[in-house]
Amino acid sequence: MTRYTEVSAFTTVPGQGNRAGVVLDAAGLPSEQMQRLAAFLEAPETVFVTRLSDGLGRVRYFTPTQEVDFCGHATIALGRVLAQEGRWRGEALELETLAGRIPLRLVLDAGGECRVWMRQPAFxxxxxxxxxxxxxxxxxxxxxxxxxxxxxxxxxxxxxxxxxxxxxxxxxxxxxxxxxxxxxxxxxxxxxxxxxxxxxxxxxxxxxxxxxxxxxxxxxxxxxxxxxxxxxxxxxxxxxxxxxxxxxxxxxxxxxxxxxxxxxxxxxxxxxxxxxxxxxxxxxxxxxxxxxx
The missing domain is CATH 3.10.310.10 (Diaminopimelate Epimerase; Chain A, domain 1)
Incomplete structure (x- = not known):
């Protein structure tokens, strides 16, 4: 059994913005199962975390039909889920992707709402x-x-x-x-x-x-x-x-x-x-x- 979270990214309203799947514990999940789960969720992208320790996460991104190097909205969604579950409290965090390393930054406003910032791969x-x-x-x-x-x-x-x-x-x-x-x-x-x-x-x-x-x-x-x-x-x-x-x-x-x-x-x-x-x-x-x- 694989636990997943569905997240609306680039919005504060569930069901708006862009939907992403987030799987935090995917270390033992074969590529074929990642693809099948991404197809099942039918989100534009699903992000799978295959490693998370010492300020470094290793992730993979899948559309419903194939793996892609990087996905912005799924990265924002991942940051939100990590913060909500207490696995990230704003300390330095980098994601290792097929497009390179992506540093993340967590910003909390006065009302407690979190915003996730990511440094994109080189332009x-x-x-x-x-x-x-x-x-x-x-x-x-x-x-x-x-x-x-x-x-x-x-x-x-x-x-x-x-x-x-x-x-x-x-x-x-x-x-x-x-x-x-x-x-x-x-x-x-x-x-x-x-x-x-x-x-x-x-x-x-x-x-x-x-x-x-x-x-x-x-x-x-x-x-x-x-x-x-x-x-x-x-x-x-x-x-x-x-x-x-x-x-x-x-x-x-x-x-x-x-x-x-x-x-x-x-x-x-x-x-x-x-x-x-x-x-x-x-x-x-x-x-x-x-x-x-």
Whole structure:
């Protein structure tokens, strides 16, 4: 029997944000059983802790169909469960993932609510040729005239690669009609996990939708790793205001699915070089259970 917890990440309201499965005691669980449990839970990702001691945790992430290197919202969910169960009280903690080591930070507010911050893997970006603009727009159900020419269309990663498609207005996001088979093909051709459409809502606030059918997620409700990569991409191209060497912003996601959530991002910049990306958010426990598979 394997105990699991289902958590809503990037929200304080159970059932909103992005759902993640959390398995704290997975040291003896074979990979095949991890995959089966992730498929059973049908959360976009489930995180399995295979080791936790001396300020270091070793974790693995699975979608319902395959293992992935990293997942932001599942990491936030894990931090929430560790804090709730008294296994983490804010001391130094790093997670060893397939994308590298991820330091976590726990912040408690005056009301006792906890927020989990994680330092993302190193930011990387690569250009996407303009010839892809029309194909990406069409795959999202839009004309390429709806693509914002003043914001970056590029591939970027802070753990997982996405292609970022800027739209003129956040209202366009609600009317997207994604062609998921075509998005799967484009993701494979561009070497990314997802197609991430975003639009400005203010100087440092953005709305987004993220489509990842290539890894078994038709639409991810609220995506921590991609939210961090988006703000890092914008900061690297001078699209965010700086205070000293820092830029910060918010990403709203999940509204189209009826599960709104919010991602906080802080980016450290030296010149045009992004040196660190921190992503933070709340999480709420939905339910606990035992799997007998």
């Amino acid at each position: 990387q970006a690569r250009p996407v040729d303009r010839r892809w603009r029309s194909e990406l727009a069409e795959a999202l159900g839009l004309s390429d005239r709806m693509v914002h020419r003043g914001l970056p269309l590029a591939a970027a990663s802070t753990g997982l690669w996405s292609v970022f498609v800027p739209l003129l207005d956040s209202f366009l996001l609600g009317g997207l009609e994604p062609d998921l088979p075509r998005i799967t093909e484009l993701s494979r051709e561009l070497g990314v996990v997802s197609v991430y459409a975003y639009a400005p809502m203010g100087v440092s606030r953005f709305a987004a939708r993220d489509f990842a059918p290539l890894v078994g997620i038709p639409e991810d409700p609220v995506t921590g790793s991609a939210g961090g990569a988006l703000l890092a991409l914008l900061a690297s191209e001078g699209r965010l205001p700086l205070r000293g060497n820092r830029a910060s912003g918010l990403v709203s996601q999940g509204h189209a699915l009826g599960t709104p959530g919010e991602i906080e991002v802080e980016v450290e910049v030296r010149g045009s070089q992004v040196t660190a990306v921190q992503v933070g958010g709340s999480a709420a426990v939905e339910r606990e259970g035992v799997w007998n598979g």
